[in-house]
Amino acid sequence: MKKPAIFEKVHPAIFVVVLLLIIVAVINAVRIGMRDDHHGGAVPAASSSVEYPLTVCFVDVGQGDGIVIRCKDTSLVIDGGEREAADAMVKTLRDLGVDSVDCYIATHPHSDHIGAAAAIFAAVNVKSVMTTSFSEINMPTTKAFERFQNAIDAQGSEVIFAEAGEKYRFGSLELEVFAPVEETTDYNNMSIVFRLTYGKNTFMFTGDAQKESEELMLSKGYDLHADVLKLGHHGSSDATGEAFFRAVDPQFAVISCGKNNDYGHPHREILNLLEDAEVDFRRTDVSGTVTVYGDGKNIYIKE
Numbered sequence: 001m002k003k004p005a006i007f008e009k010v011h012p013a014i015f016v017v018v019l020l021l022i023i024v025a026v027i028n029a030v031r032i033g034m035r036d037d038h039h040g041g042a043v044p045a046a047s048s049s050v051e052y053p054l055t056v057c058f059v060d061v062g063q064g065d066g067i068v069i070r071c072k073d074t075s076l077v078i079d080g081g082e083r084e085a086a087d088a089m090v091k092t093l094r095d096l097g098v099d100s101v102d103c104y105i106a107t108h109p110h111s112d113h114i115g116a117a118a119a120i121f122a123a124v125n126v127k128s129v130m131t132t133s134f135s136e137i138n139m140p141t142t143k144a145f146e147r148f149q150n151a152i153d154a155q156g157s158e159v160i161f162a163e164a165g166e167k168y169r170f171g172s173l174e175l176e177v178f179a180p181v182e183e184t185t186d187y188n189n190m191s192i193v194f195r196l197t198y199g200k201n202t203f204m205f206t207g208d209a210q211k212e213s214e215e216l217m218l219s220k221g222y223d224l225h226a227d228v229l230k231l232g233h234h235g236s237s238d239a240t241g242e243a244f245f246r247a248v249d250p251q252f253a254v255i256s257c258g259k260n261n262d263y264g265h266p267h268r269e270i271l272n273l274l275e276d277a278e279v280d281f282r283r284t285d286v287s288g289t290v291t292v293y294g295d296g297k298n299i300y301i302k303e
């Protein structure tokens, strides 16, 4: 059989070299592709000369959760810590130039989450509030919850009851709610758990949801993957079970807890989980406020 003309003109040694070069190029391309998909290792530092469209501040509110999100003209607040944390929350809002909040998400009615709400509502306009629907018999009766309700009434904010499996849109941001799946008297497990999406950037916010809630979310078969995970319940070992953690498969994680808190948060098991998975993470008790930026493709950490 006659060889094709190209093989007759090319010396066999050159042919082998070219073939090897092609193989090396393909292997490199595959490796680069894999590196882009790989979750783990250090997240790049933000550049001070770049203005990123998405800013997510995990505010140092001591023992509690307080998160401020700004994306172009849209602003969201999640919780806010105890009453004493209000100044830190309001300062973050001011620093980001926020005077109107599109939605205040109260993950659950414990004071380390909604304690500062009234002061936040007094400082900025709050257009809507996302909260959990409680049946009459399970309605919280604490002073913190009463002050929270009064603040909503005083503002006249629209109230949105979070529904697991539903999506909500605020400007360029999408919120997909995964929990609570069902009502329980344990308010931690009534925490609103949701994923925030901006372009390809995804953040999972968990409030104080514990393993019981995580198992319900997993049983629903939700796709729980996110680039950034705010660990549940301040890094307590009663939250962030291995199956949930693997399902989220974060690139970066944040633990929001107070310095020398009474609960020993974060627990050793959770730090081991992060370290074993080689997931880059920050703790607000160690680093202070943690800021993550997004450009719709990648995330960056403010160092």
Ligand SMILES: [Zn+2]
Pocket (backbone or CB within 6 Å): 064, 065, 110, 112, 113, 208, 233, 234
């Ligand atoms: Zn809490």
